[in-house]
Every structure is written in structure tokens, then in C-alpha cells.
Amino acid sequence: MLTPRQRVILRQIVSPPYIYRWAGLLTTIALMTGVTAVVLSDVGARQVLATGPAVTAPAAVNAAGRPVRAGEDAPARGMPGFARPAITSSLLTVTDTGTDRPAVALTFDDGPTPEYTPEVLDILAEYGAKATFCMIGDQALAHPELVQRVINEGHRLCDHTMTHDATVGSNAQDLMSQQLQRSRTSLSEVVAPPATIDYFRAPEGRWTPLLDEVAAQTGMRPLGWSVDTLDWTQPGTGAIVGSVQQGVHPGAVVLFHDGGGPREQTVEAVRELLPWLQEQGYQFVMPS
Ligand SMILES: [Zn+2]
Numbered sequence: 327m328l329t330p331r332q333r334v335i336l337r338q339i340v341s342p343p344y345i346y347r348w349a350g351l352l353t354t355i356a357l358m359t360g361v362t363a364v365v366l367s368d369v370g371a372r373q374v375l376a377t378g379p380a381v382t383a384p385a386a387v388n389a390a391g392r393p394v395r396a397g398e399d400a401p402a403r404g405m406p407g408f409a410r411p412a413i414t415s416s417l418l419t420v421t422d423t424g425t426d427r428p429a430v431a432l433t434f435d436d437g438p439t440p441e442y443t444p445e446v447l448d449i450l451a452e453y454g455a456k457a458t459f460c461m462i463g464d465q466a467l468a469h470p471e472l473v474q475r476v477i478n479e480g481h482r483l484c485d486h487t488m489t490h491d492a493t494v495g496s497n498a499q500d501l502m503s504q505q506l507q508r509s510r511t512s513l514s515e516v517v518a519p520p521a522t523i524d525y526f527r528a529p530e531g532r533w534t535p536l537l538d539e540v541a542a543q544t545g546m547r548p549l550g551w552s553v554d555t556l557d558w559t560q561p562g563t564g565a566i567v568g569s570v571q572q573g574v575h576p577g578a579v580v581l582f583h584d585g586g587g588p589r590e591q592t593v594e595a596v597r598e599l600l601p602w603l604q605e606q607g608y609q610f611v612m613p614s
Contacts, residue, residue: 411614413542413545413546413547414542414547415535415538415539415541415542415543415548416538416542416548417533417538417548417549417550418525418547418548418549418550418579418613418614419550419551419552419579420552420577420578420579420613421577421578421579421611421612421613421614422577422614423577423609423611423614427607427608427609428575428576428577428606428607428608428609429576429577429608429609429610429611430574430576430577430578430579430580430603430608430609430610430611431457431458431578431579431580431610431611431612431613432450432455432457432458432580432582432596432610433457433458433459433460433484433527433549433551433579433580433581433582433613434446434457434458434459434460434582434583434584435460435486435527435581435582435583435584435585435586436460436462436465436486436490436558436583436584436585436586437459437461437462437465437472437583437584437585438459438461438465438466438469438472438473438476438584438585439465439469439472439584439585439589440469440472441589442584442585442589442590442592442593443459443469443472443475443476443584443585444472444475445593446582446584446592446593446596447475447476447479447481449593449596449597449600450479450481450596450600450610451479452600453600453601453604453610454610455600455610456480456481456482456610456611456612457481457482457610458481458482458483458484458524458525458549458612458613459476459481459482459483459484459584460484460485460486460525460527460549461473461483461484461485461486461513462486462487462488462489462490462585463485463486463487463488463489463508463509463512463513464488464489465585466512466513466516467512467516470516470517473513473516473517473521474516474517474518477517477521482524482525482612483513483514483521483522483523483524483525484523484524484525484526484527484546484549485506485509485510485513485523485525485526485527485546486509486526486527486529487505487506487509487529488505488508488509488512490529490586491505491529492528492529492530492532493532494506494528494529494532494537495528495532495533495534495536495537496534499536499540502536502537502540503540503543503544506526506540506541506544506546507544510523510526510544510545510546523545523546524546524547524612525546525547525548525549525613526541526544526546526547526548526549527548527549527550528548531550531551533548533550547613549579549613550579551579551580551581552573552575552577552578552579552580553569553570553573553574553575553578553579553580553581554569554573554581555569555570555580555581555582555592555595556569557581557582557583557589557591557592557595558583558586558587560587560588560591561591562591563591563594563595563598566582566591566592566595567595567598567599567602570595570599570603571599571602574603574606574608579613582595582596
């Protein structure tokens, strides 16, 4: 038999005082609400992962942000295979040349500079190689003749902001858009006729999803990289050469600098790397 004390405890378990019944009911409701919220947010996240963010550039603009006219997307004169694909907000880190042969895209940031850009151009010309130059707007305005030479020799331009503003990605969309339009226009109109600006590269690679999207909306393909030479740290010519020899792969986008500090090591590394890359069968192409 139960003692009186045990009987009281048993009665409280079977039929608890009303305060505990309310507490139990509220706890149950809170737990169910929490579980429902977790399930719904997980479903939402899966949908985003499955479909990707719904950001694509307007289809009716070309790489310069002008309305597309018939024939504008034809490959640039004398540069077979350099057709311009549609611009979308998808960071380019590899090339897609559609050829069987291995291809590599060489990119040079932070110029143009009278100290290094002409030397880089000389070496590229020697090997018939084309590259992409991610220029700082103020540098381009200071050295328009170098921008003109880059264009004349069949290379492509990439906007790297007016002042190498690494915080551009944290600005509000309107300001970000104004900044990119200004730098793109400056770069384009410093040469005659105005150049097409194919790409935008975030200073220091500080991309945000919004910056990626705004670059595409401004008519520029967001350009990343897949091989970082770290040449700006001046690790020695051998280290720069080694980073490319070890990291290069078909479709690689390689990051060099022809401005922003002493770049003798970069120039020497490029001088060694171009023949080596050619020996490996690499073609020099634009990111696409
Ligand atoms: Zn830079």
C-alpha cells in the first residue's frame, strides 16, 4: 500500500495543479513553434542553394552597358575565339575556351605604370600572348598612352575602381553603382575610340554578392582568379615562377600585378613563365 505522502505525489503527477498544466501547455507550444521555424528556414536555404540567387544582368546590354546591336557580340577583330559571352553576376575564376588545348588567362592588376606596364607588354608581344589588365582609373587617366597601347595590342581592359577602393563592396547599392559607372566610363573614354570594358575586379578580391551583381548590371563580367602568384609580397622571382608552375591548370586565371609597388620580380617571372607555359602547350586567352 502507498503511504499518504506517496499518494499525494501520485495525485500531483496524474492531476497536476493548474499552474503546472499551463506551464506544460506553453512549453509544448514554444517547442512546436521552434521546430516549425527551423524546418521552414532549412527548406528556404535548400531552395536558394538549388536555384542560386536570382541575379542576372539585363540581357539587353553589351559589355559596355550599351544596348546590344546586331553584330556587336562578334569576336574582336583579329582575335579568334574571343567572342563575348552574356554577362551574368557569376565570378569568373577559370576560363572556358571550348578548345581541347590547355588555356590560361593572364591578368595584371593595379596599373598602368610607366615603370612596368611597357615591359610586360613587350614580353607579351614577344610570345603573341594576350592578357587582361585590371586598371585603376586614376592610373589610367595619368597614363592614357599606356591604356591606348594595351588596347592597340589586342589586350582587354578590366575596371579595378578609380582609387583601388577595397571597401567598395560595403557601400549602398546606389553609391556602388555610381562608383563602377564612373570608373568604367573613365577607363573607356581615356582612349579613342572608347574602349569596351569587359571585366570588373574587386580590389583585394573583396567581393560581396551585391558587388558581383552591380558589376554585371554595369555591363562588366566579375573577374576573380584561380592562381594567386602573391607577387605583390615580392617573394622573389623564383617563388612567383614556382607558384604558377605548380598552380597552373587548364582554364586557370592567373593574378599578377604591374603596379602598386616595385614589380621587377613580376616582370622577370613573366619573362620566364611565358616560354615555359608555351612549352606546356598553353594558349593565352581571355577569361570567359
Ligand atoms: Zn589591386
